[in-house]
Amino acid sequence: MAGRAAVPEVIWARPERAGRGPRPAYTRADIAAASVRIADAEGLDAVTMRRVAAELGCGTMSLYNYVPRKEDLHELMMDAVSGEHELWEPSGDWRADMLRVAHQTRALMHRHPWLPRLMSPVHGFSPNALRYLEHCLACLDPFDAPYGTKMELVAMVNGVVTTYVGNELATVERTRSLPWSEEQENAVRIAYLGRQLASGAYPRLAASFTEDAGPIDMEAVFERALQRVLDGFA
Known part of the structure; x- marks a missing residue:
């Protein structure tokens, strides 16, 4: 070509x-x-x-x-x-170490908001990326599984982090571009959603919001998502 x-x-x-x-x-x-x-x-x-x-x-x-x-x-x-990843001595608790990896990667993506756009296997084998992957596998030494499974686990954890941070960054960018305050935007959307749920057309959605009507703790959601990924491999 x-x-x-x-x-x-x-x-x-x-x-x-x-x-x-x-x-x-x-x-x-x-x-x-x-x-x-x-x-x-x-x-x-x-x-x-x-x-x-x-x-x-x-x-x-x-x-x-x-x-x-x-x-x-x-x-x-x-x-x-x-190269900004901290490569610590593995603790022997592979779950704790992978959670630490996830939180570190999330912080890295917030320091460099463009990073999720470039995350791909194409860029996954540079010298520092190889050191990072080797570190992740060292953290997973206590996890009795084939290396292929361990690599899948690392990919899944990175996938959760990338998706979550991507949503966070998109929210920040959208809020920045609004001609009104975020509070005003949320109030209008919540009022609209309330009318839709009260219509009876969405009984399951209405039940889910009734079941947990409080504000969503996004930090807790992030932790649960990571824990469930790790549970799936344990």
């Missing part, structure tokens, strides 16, 4: 610098840090080759000498933030 290299390349398989010649002006860490700064401040769509080059203070064409494709920028960004 036009515009594609004849042979696919993984950026991590290429040496960062040639054995000879002058030292490059920028390292991959420099490029990753610049890209992450832009994404954190302006969103993922703002991360372009031109914008990153400007952040570094070099020409756009010069940046291509370091990073041939925008996808490589994403690889560098994912690896950089994966």
